Amino acid sequence: MNAIEFHDVSVRLGGREVLNLVTLEIATGEFVGVLGPNGAGKTTLMRAILGLIPASRGTIRVLGRPAARGNPAIGYMPQVRGAGSHLRLSGCDFVASAVDGHRIGKPFPGKTARAEVNRVLGLVGAMELGRRPLAELSGGERQRLLLAQALIGRPQLLLLDEPMSNLDPHFQASAVALAKSLQTELGVTILFSAHELNPLLGATDRVLYLGRGRAALGTVDEVITGSVLSRLYGTELDVIRLNGRIFVMAGSRDVEHEPVPAHDLLGMSPHDA
Amino acid sequence: MRRQTFAGHVLAHVGFTGATGAVLIGVPPPWGLTVMTVSAGIGMGAMAERLLQRDVANGIILALALGLGLLSLHFFTAYATQATALLFGNVLAVDDGTVWTLLGLGALSVIMLAVISRPLLFASLQPELAEAGGVSLRLYSVLFAAIVALATAGCVQLVGVLLVFALTVGPAAAAQQVATGVATGLVLSVEFALAEAWAGITLAFYTDWPSSFWITALSAGIL
Ligand SMILES: Nc1ncnc2c1ncn2[C@@H]1O[C@H](COP(=O)(O)OP(=O)(O)OP(=O)(O)O)[C@@H](O)[C@H]1O
Ligand SMILES: [Mg+2]
Numbered sequence: 228m229n230a231i232e233f234h235d236v237s238v239r240l241g242g243r244e245v246l247n248l249v250t251l252e253i254a255t256g257e258f259v260g261v262l263g264p265n266g267a268g269k270t271t272l273m274r275a276i277l278g279l280i281p282a283s284r285g286t287i288r289v290l291g292r293p294a295a296r297g298n299p300a301i302g303y304m305p306q307v308r309g310a311g312s313h314l315r316l317s318g319c320d321f322v323a324s325a326v327d328g329h330r331i332g333k334p335f336p337g338k339t340a341r342a343e344v345n346r347v348l349g350l351v352g353a354m355e356l357g358r359r360p361l362a363e364l365s366g367g368e369r370q371r372l373l374l375a376q377a378l379i380g381r382p383q384l385l386l387l388d389e390p391m392s393n394l395d396p397h398f399q400a401s402a403v404a405l406a407k408s409l410q411t412e413l414g415v416t417i418l419f420s421a422h423e424l425n426p427l428l429g430a431t432d433r434v435l436y437l438g439r440g441r442a443a444l445g446t447v448d449e450v451i452t453g454s455v456l457s458r459l460y461g462t463e464l465d466v467i468r469l470n471g472r473i474f475v476m477a478g479s480r481d482v483e484h485e486p487v488p489a490h491d492l493l494g495m496s497p498h499d500a
Numbered sequence: 501m502r503r504q505t506f507a508g509h510v511l512a513h514v515g516f517t518g519a520t521g522a523v524l525i526g527v528p529p530p531w532g533l534t535v536m537t538v539s540a541g542i543g544m545g546a547m548a549e550r551l552l553q554r555d556v557a558n559g560i561i562l563a564l565a566l567g568l569g570l571l572s573l574h575f576f577t578a579y580a581t582q583a584t585a586l587l588f589g590n591v592l593a594v595d596d597g598t599v600w601t602l603l604g605l606g607a608l609s610v611i612m613l614a615v616i617s618r619p620l621l622f623a624s625l626q627p628e629l630a631e632a633g634g635v636s637l638r639l640y641s642v643l644f645a646a647i648v649a650l651a652t653a654g655c656v657q658l659v660g661v662l663l664v665f666a667l668t669v670g671p672a673a674a675a676q677q678v679a680t681g682v683a684t685g686l687v688l689s690v691e692f693a694l695a696e697a698w699a700g701i702t703l704a705f706y707t708d709w710p711s712s713f714w715i716t717a718l719s720a721g722i723l
Binding site for chain 2: 274277278279296297298299301303305307314315316317320321324325327329330331334335360376
C-alpha cells in the first residue's frame with residue numbers, strides 16, 4: 228500500500244495555484260526529503276495531506292483513505308514555532324497537552340499519558356528539557372519538544388516541516404538520524420522538509436523537489452540534476468558534486484544559501500515552465 | 501494563555517450595556533447583562549478564531565457596546581445610582597437571590613470548562629497541531645468566549661464593570677508567572693482570587709473604604 232497518493236492534485240491559495248496538477252506516490256516506509264525554495268509549497272503539501280487545505284482538483288489519499296483532518300496515524304511537526312515561548316509551563320505539560328488533546332475532558336494527564344510523554348521525550352533525548360519551563364528553553368530546545376510531540380501515539384506517517392531550522396549542525400544531524408531510526412526500526416513513513424539537501428543525503432530514499440507549482444519525485448540522482456531543477460526554478464541551474472556534497476548553482480551563486488534575485492522567481496506563472 | 505485578556509475587559513463593558521438596556525425595556529438588569537455578555541462572547545469567538553485577528557474583533561464589539569450603552573444611559577439618566585452600582589459594584593450589597601444566580605452561573609461555567617478544557621488547552625498551546633488532530637478551532641474559540649462571558653456576567657454583579665478585570669485576569673496572570681504545571685496553575689489562580697476577595701472585604705471592613713478598591717489593589721499587588 229502507498230502511504231501517500233496524489234492524483235492530478237491542484238491546490239489554490241489566495242488565487243494562486245500553489246500546487247498545479249501534481250501526481251505522485253510515496254510508498255509505506257519511505258523516507259522522503261521535501262525540498263524547494265521559500266514559497267514552493269512544502270508546508271502547503273503537508274497541510275493538504277493533513278486535510279487542512281482542500282485540493283481544488285484531483286484526489287489525495289493518505290494511508291489508503293482520502294485525506295481528512297483528525298487522522299491519528301499522522302504525526303505532524305508544524306513549521307510555525309514560537310508557540311508558548313512566553314509560558315512558565317513545563318516542557319512535560321506542554322508535550323502532554325497533545326496526548327488525546329482532541330478528546331473532551333480535563334487536561335490533567337493520567338498515568339498512561341505521563342508514560343507516553345516520557346517515552347517520546349526519551350526518544351528525542353529531551354527528558355531533562357521536560358522539567359524546565361518553556362520560557363527558559365532556547366528555540367532549538369523547544370523545537371525538540373515539538374518533535375517529541377509529533378511522535379505521540381506512535382504515528383505511521385510523520386510530516387516534519389523543517390525540523391532542522393534553528394538547529395546547530397550537531398542537532399541537525401541528530402534530527403535526521405532520529406527520523407531515520409524511526410523509519411528503519413518502526414517502519415514509519417517520513418516526509419522531512421528542509422532548505423538544504425546535504426544534511427539529508429545519507430537518509431533520504433527519494434527527494435520531492437517543489438517549485439512553481441510543479442513537483443519532481445525521485446532519487447537524488449534522478450531529481451537533483453541541472454535540467455530538472457532548472458525547470459522547477461524557471462532559471463538555468465547547474466548541479467555540482469563535491470566530496471559527497473551537492474551544490475545547486477545559478478551561475479556562480481549557490482541557490483540554497485544565497486537567494487535567487489526576485490526577478491528570476493517573480494512574474495512567472497506556473498504555466499510557462 | 502490564549503492572549504485574550506482584553507476579551508474579559510470588553511465583555512464587562514458589554515455587560516454594562518446589557519444591564520442598562522435591560523432597565524430600559526423593563527427586564528431585571530442581571531438578565532440583560534448575562535444575555536448580552538454571552539452573545540457578545542459568542543460573537544467575538546466566532547469572528548476571531550485566529551490569534552492575530554482577536555484584538556480587532558474584540559475592539560469592534562467593544563466600540564459597538566459602548567455606543568449602545570451610552571445610548572441606553574442617555575435614556576435613563578434618572579437611575580444614576582444603579583449605574584454606579586453596575587460600574588463599580590459592591591460586594592457587601594449582594595442579596596440572597598443574587599447569590600443563587602451567581603452560584604448557578606459559576607457552576608455552569610466551571611462544568612462547561614471542565615468538559616472542554618483538554619481540547620481547549622491543546623488548541624491554545626498548539627493551534628496548528630490541534631487543527632490537524634481534528635479539533636475545531638472556531639468551535640472552541642466560541643465555547644471559551646461563552647464561558648468567559650458567563651463568568652464575567654457573574655463577576656460584574658459583584659465587583660462592577662470596571663473592576664471585573666481584577667478578579668478574572670489578575671489571579672490567573674499571577675499564577676501563570678509562578679506555576680509550571682497546568683494543575684498547579686489552576687489551583688493557584690483560584691487561591692489568589694479567593695485570597696484577594698477575602699482580604700479585600702476584610703480590609704474594607706476595617707478601613708471603611710470600598711471593598712472593590714481593596715480587591716483591585718491586591719490584584720495589582722500580587723502581579
Ligand atoms: N493562507 C494563504 N493564503 C494565500 N496564499 C498562501 C497562504 N499560505 C501560503 N500561501 C502561499 O502559498 C505559497 C506556498 O507556501 P508554503 O508555505 O507552502 O511554502 P513553503 O515551501 O513551505 O515555503 P517556506 O520554505 O518559506 O516554508 C506561497 O507563495 C505563499 O505565499
Ligand atoms: Mg514552509
